[in-house]
Structures are given as structure tokens and as C-alpha cells.
Amino acid sequence: MDTPVxxxxxQFPTDAVVASHLGxxxxxxxxxxxxxxxxxxxxxxxxxxxxxxKSWLLKLTRKSKTVCWISIVEGAFRIxxxxxxxxxxxxxxxxxxxxxxxxxxxGKAYGKIRGLTIVPKRARxxxxxxxxxxxxxxxx
Numbered sequence: 001m002d003t004p005v006x007x008x009x010x011q012f013p014t015d016a017v018v019a020s021h022l023g024x025x026x027x028x029x030x031x032x033x034x035x036x037x038x039x040x041x042x043x044x045x046x047x048x049x050x051x052x053x054k055s056w057l058l059k060l061t062r063k064s065k066t067v068c069w070i071s072i073v074e075g076a077f078r079i080x081x082x083x084x085x086x087x088x089x090x091x092x093x094x095x096x097x098x099x100x101x102x103x104x105x106x107g108k109a110y111g112k113i114r115g116l117t118i119v120p121k122r123a124r125x126x127x128x129x130x131x132x133x134x135x136x137x138x139x140x
Contacts (some may be wrong), residue, residue, distance in 0.1 A: 002073035002119075004055035013047050013056045013072070023075040028120040032079075035130050036060070040137065043067055060133075068129075068135050073119075080117045081132050085109075087139055091116075094135055096128045 005021050006013050038044050044052055045060050058070040068081045083091065083104065091104050104116045118129050 002076065002078070004053070004071045005074050006056035007054055009049045009051075013035065013058075017070055021072050021074055024076065026071055028123070029077060031123070031126050032120070032129055035126075036133065040133060043079050043133070043137075045070075053137045062137060065134055066139075076119050076121070078117055078119050079129050079132075079134055080115050081138070082110075082113045082115050083139070084106050084112050085114070087135070090139065094131055096131050097124070100128055101133075119136075 006017070011017060016099065018029070021028055040062070043060050043062050045058050047056050047058050049056050055071060056058060057123070060067040068079050071078045071080075088105065092101055094101075100118065104114055107114050107116070118125055118131065118132070119125050120129065
């Protein structure tokens with residue numbers, strides 16, 4: 001697993017700082033956030049430094065609901081969603097990649113939730129992330 005790069009608690013991850021680490025993934029980052037702002041304008045992001053992971057994470061929320069977590073690694077970013085087992089039928093019926101469906105069903109459970117992580121490398125990965133955002137926002 002790639003190591004997060006935003007590990008300095010004193011350096012807030014501004015757009016310029018994030019862009020300096022994304023490299024070629026910058027276009028995918030912009031595509032994801034352009035979609036969020038256009039389709040889910042009420043989803044807000046907040047950067048926080050987490051001492052347990054010793055890095056900055058971007059938490060996307062709608063009201064009090066956490067939609068996903070984003071971390072920056074050198075040359076890329078990771079989008080992680082957490083779903084309860086009750087979401088399994090909706091995930092299985094969704095149009096996301098089969099590998100992501102398998103990641104959810106075979107991944108480690110943390111209590112009553114399972115994580116699903118995308119490291120966008122191509123436009124198809126962003127489409128999967130968009131689908132998961134929409135799915136997350138429809139579930140209770």
C-alpha cells in the first residue's frame with residue numbers, strides 16, 4: 001500500500017500542495033471534484049490531520065453523513081468508502097467494476113462496516129467513484 005505524503009501536521013494541504021503530489025493524477029482529481037460540485041453541491045470537504053495515521057485526510061460529508069475519505073500518495077490519491085453489510089445487495093447490483101465488488105465482499109470487516117478503496121488511474125475509476133458517491137448518498 002502506498003504511503004501517504006501529507007504527513008507534516010504544520011503544512012495544511014492547500015490546492016497547490018495537493019497538486020504538487022498528484023502529478024498525472026491531477027486530471028482525475030479535477031474530474032472527480034468537478035462532478036461532485038456539479039451533481040452533489042451539498043457534499044463538503046474538510047481536511048483534518050489525524051495523529052493515529054500521522055497524515056492529513058480529506059473527509060467528504062453531506063450534513064452529518066460521511067461520504068468518503070481521501071488520502072494523497074505520491075502521484076495518486078485514494079478514495080475510501082465505508083459501507084455496512086446491508087449495502088452488499090446495492091453494491092452487487094451497481095455498475096462498478098467487478099474487482100471493486102469483490103474487494104467489498106472479501107475485504108476485512110471493521111465491526112459492522114467494510115472498506116472499499118479506489119486509487120484512480122484512468123477515467124473508468126472516476127466513474128466507479130462517482131457511482132459509489134451516488135450509492136452512498138442513497139443509503140441510510
